[in-house]
Amino acid sequence: MNILVLGSGGREHALAWKLRQSPSVKGLFVAPGNAGTAAVATNLPLAVDDFDGIAQKVKAHGIDMLIVGPEVPLVKGISDFFLNHPELSGLPVIGPSKAAAQLEGSKEFAKAFMSRHGIPTAAYESFGPGDLEAGYRFLESLKPPYVLKADGLAAGKGVVILDDLDAAKAELRSMLVEAKFGEASARVVIEEFLSGIELSCFVLTDGKNYKILPTAKDYKRIGEGDTGLNTGGMGAVSPVPFAKGAFMEKIEARIIRPTVEGLQQEGLPYVGFIFIGLIRVGEDPFVIEYNVRMGDPETEVVIPRIESDLAELMSATAKGRLDEVELKVRDESATTVVMVSGGYPGSYEKGHVISGLDLAGENAVVFHAGTQRDDKGNVVTNGGRVLAVTAYGKDFTEALEGSYKAAGQLSFQDAYYRRDIGFDL
Incomplete structure (x- = not known):
């Protein structure tokens, strides 16, 4: 079986790493992939939403299954694209239809779906640009903190939680009227804080x-x-x-x-x-x-x-x-510690050489997130989140010891990671 995994982060490296262990997998491809996926699969230089380009590679490499990692191609309808493709309609795609992907693509759709099916969630209302005053009134009916969510995809940045009512009103205006998150905040869901x-x-x-x-x-x-x-x-x-x-x-x-x-x-x-x-x-x-x-x-x-x-x-x-x-x-627990570039999630530099990748130890797996190889063959940083250092243990505290020990063997300029993962457990 030939499998193509779509995406370029730690998630896709982990999926490819696991798929490579299967005796039924003959050809394994990741698009666009990173330096880590290149060690277990063949990287293909494709954008995850270049559906025509992906289709060409599916045909060229005899792909038998497509596993979609990130949300953007799913919300844009990659499953439907292949289902309706004149030559590739039989290609199994692991990922929902465009209509079902609205569960992530639209906060309003998801909340209404939960309401229809009696699935427990926070009380909410949704608002558009013409509903600003109604949105203000709903905020006034709630107790702080106030939760505002851009309806569409906003790269994980579309949820704002504020303690001050005036600040929440200003944020609502910024999202709806000033298009703070672009099309993603054309509608905004306001919900009670749990x-x-x-x-x-x-x-x-x-x-x-x-x-x-x-x-x-x-x-x-x-x-x-x-x-x-x-x-x-x-x-x-x-x-x-x-x-x-x-x-x-x-x-x-x-x-x-x-x-x-x-x-x-x-x-x-x-x-x-x-x-x-x-x-x-x-x-x-x-x-x-x-x-x-x-x-x-x-x-x-x-x-x-x-x-x-x-x-x-x-x-x-x-x-x-x-x-x-x-x-x-x-039965064992697993933990991962993410090593990020200095400055992340703000601005950060790329291209710093990563050392110690061969020293992580037998009980740890280093998944690459934002990495690539430079023209000298070095593995270098290529993103905000760079590496995810995973280890096993009889419980999460023992596993964390392994993750932190392995992370200590890895280095690149301005590397940072949190040393308190699991602190609240």
Whole structure:
């Protein structure tokens, strides 16, 4: 089987790393990939939303399955593109239809979907540019802090939480009238603030059957103690210690099953991963958001814990036979620590040589996020998030010792990583 993975980050490196272990995988390609994926697969220089270019490579390399990593091509309809392609309509694509991808592409759509199917989430209303005064009134009806979410994709920056009412009103105006996030904030969802501890639940579905993958918790803020600006993710742990027993039963009964059944009932074809961002309030789970793909850096702790053959799981998913395969998960915990470029998530430099990649140790795996090779063959920095250092342990504290030990062997100019991942557990 020849597989093409779409994307260029740590998530795609982790997927390719796991797929390479499958005896059924003959050719493995990543587009556009990075220096890490190049060690386990063949990188193809393609933009993730260049559908025609991707189709040409699918034909040229005899690709039997396409696994889509990031959200943008899914929201833009890559699954529909291949389904309607005159020559490639039979290509299995791991990723939902454009209509189903609205679960991530539109916060308003996702909230309305949850409302229709009785899935627990924060109370909300949505507003357009002509609804500014109504938006102000809704803000006045809420208690602080105030949560404002750009309806569309905003590269992880479209959620703003403010304690001051006047500041929240100004932010609403900035998003709606001044187009702070461009088209993404043409509509804004305002919702009540839920206080609790967050976690992520991952589901693999063929549209009817589903498997619940290991839970994870990521850490978004740049600073220790969850302070400072939001990032794409500074680290993650799996499993989440409190996500077990009765609490997981509530997640499946109240959230996972109604989500999969709701997609079926509404005729929204969905083959792939569902990422459910959750918050535990007391002993009850509520949905913060849906993503229609695996998270990053959560993939770097979830995928290494899966013992099953990933290619076999993907194939069963594509064929609608997910109920016929077993999902085996390692008992050990996994953690990842993300090493970032100095200045991130603001401006940062690229092109710094990375050293120590061969010193990480046997119990750690270094997944590349923002890397490439320079003209001298050196692996150099090529992004804000550069490396995700994953290790195993009998629990997350032991695993973190391994991640930090390995991270200590790696270096590049102005490298930074948080030293408190898992502090709240």
